[in-house]
Amino acid sequence: xxxxxxxxDAEKARALAAKIAALCEPGRHYKFMEVCxxxxxxxxxxxxxxxxxxxxxxxxxxxxxxxVIPMGRVDDAIALxxxxxxxxxxxxxxxxVPGGRGSFFDSSAxxxxxxxxxxxxxxxxxxxxxxxxxxxxMAIGFETxxxxxxxxxxxxxxxxxxxxxxxCNHVTIIPAIKAILDSPDLRLDGFLGPGxxxxxxxxRPYEFIAAAYGKPLVTAGFEPLDILQxxxxxxxxxxxxxxEVENQYSRVVPWDGNTVALRAVAEVMELRPYFEWRxxxxxxxxxxxVREKYAAYDAERQFTLPGxxxxxxxxxxxxxxxxxxxxxxxxxxxxxACTPETPIGTCMVSSEGACAAYYNFGRFSRQRVQExxxxxxxx
Amino acid sequence: MCLGIxxxxxxxLPDQPDLAKVDVSGVKRAINIGLLTDDPPVPGDWVLIHVGxxxxxxxxxxxxxxxxxxxxxxxxxxxxxxxxxxxxxDERQ
Ligand code: SF4
Numbered sequence: 001x002x003x004x005x006x007x008x009d010a011e012k013a014r015a016l017a018a019k020i021a022a023l024c025e026p027g028r029h030y031k032f033m034e035v036c037x038x039x040x041x042x043x044x045x046x047x048x049x050x051x052x053x054x055x056x057x058x059x060x061x062x063x064x065x066x067x068v069i070p071m072g073r074v075d076d077a078i079a080l081x082x083x084x085x086x087x088x089x090x091x092x093x094x095x096x097v098p099g100g101r102g103s104f105f106d107s108s109a110x111x112x113x114x115x116x117x118x119x120x121x122x123x124x125x126x127x128x129x130x131x132x133x134x135x136x137x138m139a140i141g142f143e144t145x146x147x148x149x150x151x152x153x154x155x156x157x158x159x160x161x162x163x164x165x166x167x168c169n170h171v172t173i174i175p176a177i178k179a180i181l182d183s184p185d186l187r188l189d190g191f192l193g194p195g196x197x198x199x200x201x202x203x204r205p206y207e208f209i210a211a212a213y214g215k216p217l218v219t220a221g222f223e224p225l226d227i228l229q230x231x232x233x234x235x236x237x238x239x240x241x242x243x244e245v246e247n248q249y250s251r252v253v254p255w256d257g258n259t260v261a262l263r264a265v266a267e268v269m270e271l272r273p274y275f276e277w278r279x280x281x282x283x284x285x286x287x288x289x290v291r292e293k294y295a296a297y298d299a300e301r302q303f304t305l306p307g308x309x310x311x312x313x314x315x316x317x318x319x320x321x322x323x324x325x326x327x328x329x330x331x332x333x334x335x336x337a338c339t340p341e342t343p344i345g346t347c348m349v350s351s352e353g354a355c356a357a358y359y360n361f362g363r364f365s366r367q368r369v370q371e372x373x374x375x376x377x378x379x
Numbered sequence: 380m381c382l383g384i385x386x387x388x389x390x391x392l393p394d395q396p397d398l399a400k401v402d403v404s405g406v407k408r409a410i411n412i413g414l415l416t417d418d419p420p421v422p423g424d425w426v427l428i429h430v431g432x433x434x435x436x437x438x439x440x441x442x443x444x445x446x447x448x449x450x451x452x453x454x455x456x457x458x459x460x461x462x463x464x465x466x467x468x469d470e471r472q
Contacts, residue, residue: 119432199434199435222448
C-alpha cells in the first residue's frame with residue numbers, strides 16, 4: 001500500500017496547499033464546484049477545506065444519481081412492482097429512496113417482489129430463471145452505468161429473452177451542469193470534473209463550459225491529493241488568464257472516453273425531450289429513454305404508469321444542496337428529522353449524497369466552518 | 380453503485396469470451412468485459428468494475444488507490460462487495 005500513501009501524504013498536501021495559497025489573488029473569493037458525489041465524499045472525509053485558504057470554497061454539484069431521482073419516478077417504479085407477476089430489480093442504493101408513497105423497502109414489506117441486484121446482468125439472470133414472470137430493472141445512473149444497461153438490453157435481445165424490460169431513468173451530466181451555469185443562484189469560478197463519468201464520455205463534452213461560459217474545468221481523481229492538485233490547476237488557469245478543459249485524472253480518463261460504451265448507449269437509448277430532476281426541476285434533453293427499436297425492453301411502453309409528478313416534501317432542501325447553494329448542515333432538518341436511517345431527502349440516502357457524506361464524516365470541519373461563518377457575519 | 384471496484388483479471392472464460400473472472404480483494408467473480416473490446420484485457424490486467432462491467436483498464440497503482448478510496452468509504456464499500464458476492468452473471472441458469 002506504499003503508493004497509496006504517496007497520494008495521501010500529508011506533507012505533500014501541505015506543500016500543495018501552500019502553492020494554492022500563493023496563487024490566490026488577495027481580496028478575491030473563489031468558488032469551485034465538484035460535480036461528482038465521490039469527490040464530495042473525499043473532501044468531507046479528509047477535511048480538505050481545512051487545507052485550503054478561506055478565500056476558496058468548494059461547493060458540491062448534482063453528481064449523485066440516486067439523489068436526483070424525483071419522487072414521481074419512485075412511485076412509478078413501485079406501481080410497476082405492483083403489477084401482477086412482476087419482479088422489480090434495483091441497485092441497493094435505490095431501496096431507501098423515498099417516493100410519494102414510501103420507498104422500495106416499504107413496498108416490498110407490503111408484499112411486492114423487489115429484489116436488490118449488483119448488476120443489470122443479475123436482473124437478466126432472474127428473468128431467465130423465472131420465465132413465467134416479467135422482470136423489470138430499475139435503471140438509474142449517469143453515463144457510468146448507462147452503458148451496462150444498454151449492453152444488458154442487447155444481451156437480452158441476442159438471447160431472445162422476452163420477459164425482461166428496463167425502467168429507464170438514466171441521466172446525463174452535461175445538461176445538469178449547463179442548468180447550473182444558467183441558474184442565477186450561483187456564481188462559480190470553475191469545476192472539478194467528475195472522474196468515472198468521464199471515463200465514458202471523455203473530456204471533450206466539457207469544452208463548451210470553457211468556450212461558451214468562460215469557466216475552467218479540470219477532470220479530477222478521487223484521492224485527496226488529486227483534488228488539491230485539481231484545485232491548483234484551476235487556480236493556475238485563472239491566474240494565467242486561461243480557460244480550458246484539463247485532465248488531472250488522465251491515468252484513468254481517456255480524452256475521448258470509451259467509444260464502445262458510447263456506441264452501446266447510442267444504439268439502445270436516445271435523449272428524452274425533458275426529464276425531471278429532484279430539486280432541480282425539468283431539464284431538457286437531460287435523460288435517456290429506450291429507442292423505439294427496443295420497445296419490447298422498455299417498461300414504460302410495456303406497462304401503463306401513473307406518471308404523476310409529486311412535489312418534494314416542504315422541509316426538503318435537496319434542490320439547494322444539489323445546486324451547491326446550501327451546505328448540508330444548513331438544511332433545517334439535517335441530522336434531526338433527516339438522517340441516513342430515516343431520510344426525508346435523497347441526498348441523505350446514497351453514500352455519494354452530500355448530506356450522507358457530511359453526516360458521516362463532516363462533523364469535525366463543521367465546527368470550523370461555523371466559526372468562520374460567524375466571524376464573517378460579524379465582519 | 381457509482382463506485383468503481385478495482386479487480387485483477389484472472390482468466391477470460393473460454394466458453395463465454397465476453398466474461399472474465401476477476402479477483403477483487405480475494406473474492407473471485409465473473410464480470411462482463413464487453414465494453415473493453417477496443418483494448419481487451421488479458422490475465423494480469425487491472426480493471427475498474429461498475430455494476431458488473433469492466434469500464435476501464437487501470438494500472439496496479441491506481442487499483443490500490445481506488446481500493447483504498449473504497450475501503451475509506453466504509454459501509455457503502457461493504458455493501459458493494461456484498462452485492463458483488465451475490466452476483467453470478469456467468470451462470471446461464
Ligand atoms: S438534510 Fe435531508 S432533506 Fe435536507 S437537503 Fe439533506 S437530504 Fe435533503
